[in-house]
Amino acid sequence: MLEEVSAVDQGDMIINIGPQHPSTHGVLQLVVTLNGETIKKVEPHLGFIHRSIEKMCESLTYRQFIYVTSRMDYLSSHINNHGCALCVEKGMQIEIPDRAKVIRVLMDELTRIASHELWWGAMAMDLGAFTPFFLSFRERETITDIMEDTCGARLTMNYIVPGGVMAELHPDFQKKVKAFIKLFREKADQYNELVTGNIIFQSRMKNVGVLSKEDAISYGCTGPTARGSGVNCDIRKLYPYEIYDQLKFDEVIETGCDSFSRYLVRVKEMYQSISIIEQLIDNIPEGDFQAKTKAVLKLPKGEFYTRVETARGELGVYIVSEGATTPYRIKFRSPGFSNLSALNHMAKGGKIGDLVAMMGTLDLVIPDIDR
Amino acid sequence: MTNEELKIKLTELLPSATFEEGGEWVNLSVAPAEWKPFAQQLRSVDGLAFDFLFCVTCVDWKTHLTIVYHLTSTIHRHSIVVKSKLDRAKAEIETVCDIWRTAEFHEREQAELFGVNFLNHPDLRKLILTDDFEGFPLRKDFEDPINMIKL
Numbered sequence: 372m373l374e375e376v377s378a379v380d381q382g383d384m385i386i387n388i389g390p391q392h393p394s395t396h397g398v399l400q401l402v403v404t405l406n407g408e409t410i411k412k413v414e415p416h417l418g419f420i421h422r423s424i425e426k427m428c429e430s431l432t433y434r435q436f437i438y439v440t441s442r443m444d445y446l447s448s449h450i451n452n453h454g455c456a457l458c459v460e461k462g463m464q465i466e467i468p469d470r471a472k473v474i475r476v477l478m479d480e481l482t483r484i485a486s487h488e489l490w491w492g493a494m495a496m497d498l499g500a501f502t503p504f505f506l507s508f509r510e511r512e513t514i515t516d517i518m519e520d521t522c523g524a525r526l527t528m529n530y531i532v533p534g535g536v537m538a539e540l541h542p543d544f545q546k547k548v549k550a551f552i553k554l555f556r557e558k559a560d561q562y563n564e565l566v567t568g569n570i571i572f573q574s575r576m577k578n579v580g581v582l583s584k585e586d587a588i589s590y591g592c593t594g595p596t597a598r599g600s601g602v603n604c605d606i607r608k609l610y611p612y613e614i615y616d617q618l619k620f621d622e623v624i625e626t627g628c629d630s631f632s633r634y635l636v637r638v639k640e641m642y643q644s645i646s647i648i649e650q651l652i653d654n655i656p657e658g659d660f661q662a663k664t665k666a667v668l669k670l671p672k673g674e675f676y677t678r679v680e681t682a683r684g685e686l687g688v689y690i691v692s693e694g695a696t697t698p699y700r701i702k703f704r705s706p707g708f709s710n711l712s713a714l715n716h717m718a719k720g721g722k723i724g725d726l727v728a729m730m731g732t733l734d735l736v737i738p739d740i741d742r
Numbered sequence: 743m744t745n746e747e748l749k750i751k752l753t754e755l756l757p758s759a760t761f762e763e764g765g766e767w768v769n770l771s772v773a774p775a776e777w778k779p780f781a782q783q784l785r786s787v788d789g790l791a792f793d794f795l796f797c798v799t800c801v802d803w804k805t806h807l808t809i810v811y812h813l814t815s816t817i818h819r820h821s822i823v824v825k826s827k828l829d830r831a832k833a834e835i836e837t838v839c840d841i842w843r844t845a846e847f848h849e850r851e852q853a854e855l856f857g858v859n860f861l862n863h864p865d866l867r868k869l870i871l872t873d874d875f876e877g878f879p880l881r882k883d884f885e886d887p888i889n890m891i892k893l
Contacts, residue, residue, distance in 0.1 A: 418870035426880055588793050588816055591844030602816065609819070674765060676797075676812070687797050687812070700880075702799040704812075709796075712847040741870060 397737030535661030580729035594684025599633030
């Protein structure tokens with residue numbers, strides 16, 4: 372069942388992809404063993420941007436450590452903050468106002484769309500189509516503008532904090548989000564037709580990087596990567612947090628198990644997220660955006676685990692507390708790390724030219740893997 | 743299965759396991775030597791079917807290390823937390839990466855950060871740190887004179 376280590380036969384070629392390779396989307400090094408064009412083994416080498424966030428958090432208070440977590444999966448920074456805030460709230464049993472819950476969900480879903488749009492453009496670019504990259508970045512810009520108005524930042528938001536959210540929504544928030552929904556509805560089908568229906572694109576994705584349902588579970592894959600293999604693993608459905616249990620949306624599942632299925636899951640998820648935003652944007656309850664909390668947070672002695680669904684999969688936050696103002700130990704179970712472990716299995720026996728398509732549909736964000 | 747049913751079932755399988763109260767999931771401790779055969783049972787016994795290992799982590803308690811496995815079943819939707827106490831000077835436990843393949847990466851990470859030796863692991867090289875890195879950075883007594891952040 373397990374691969375033999377360093378089984379290099381005569382005539383095999385070992386090449387390095389990365390860490391400075393555009394298609395790894397960051398500093399990831401893959402050492403690929405090839406026989407002709409066929410991949411025999413892919414060995415990821417990580418750690419080029421390892422900052423030991425877990426160790427850093429041990430000396431930061433429960434209010435401070437949120438800011439570090441935005442730097443993990445920078446494309447879903449809201450959702451990272453959300454996971455951490457939920458864990459602290461669970462430990463301290465803070466009940467947050469309804470308004471904060473709705474704002475959090477709205478921000479999460481906007482982030483998810485922004486992240487998937489960036490992925491969509493980069494994915495098409497990896498496979499040789501350049502235009503989608505510009506199109507998706509133009510649309511994503513609208514979301515980053517909305518974020519900038521309210522959070523003051525475009526990438527590392529630090530907006531969701533224990534007790535609620537950091538600040539009141541910008542007065543133009545609803546107007547701008549509605550304009551974005553309109554824009555998205557107009558453009559999404561058009562873009563979908565441009566790329567998804569493209570026969571060259573499809574033939575490069577179908578039956579590439581096959582990952583069966585059993586393997587997806589065994590490798591600990593979550594998020595769109597696992598849902599493309601028919602695993603239902605959407606945390607928003609299975610273990611609803613905030614108000615997800617009151618919302619109408621579908622968990623997108625494809626059973627093709629290949630790169631194209633994973634692609635379809637992400638594209639369809641954007642439509643689900645838009646529908647969630649449509650349900651909420653006119654129904655933001657009035658009230659406080661933050662619960663009243665003490666200035667210094669202290670978690671009781673114990674262990675707390677929460678999970679949230681980021682754009683890449685399940686993010687787990689595990690805090691071991693000794694009753695102090697800082698966590699004794701904190702562990703982030705990042706989705707990218709587990710998803711990457713399946714790459715060797717997916718790529719084995721495939722062609723080197725397809726490796727980029729497989730990596731693209733795993734939607735790797737390197738800081739999320741390295742932490 | 744509910745937590746109570748799980749507890750009864752798990753006690754049947756491994757009478758020496760000790761349970762911790764509190765928390766949302768069943769929380770049990772096993773001896774390192776008992777972990778591997780117990781893990782195989784957790785995966786294969788009908789009604790348990792823990793097929794998804796979603797988190798492997800380690801905690802340094804200064805006197806000993808505790809390795810923590812979070813398991814869930816995608817069929818029955820129940821979860822448990824299994825802990826094992828390891829000696830700090832000679833931290834050793836059997837690998838489970840032939841049962842849950844995600845463990846291969848997670849164990850490599852914990853091995854280099856905490857200095858846990860996973861016996862029979864196929865490839866226990868450093869994954870995140872550089873090959874010549876010395877010390878185990880997530881242990882509490884680790885000191886780095888240059889990069890350490892202390893507040």
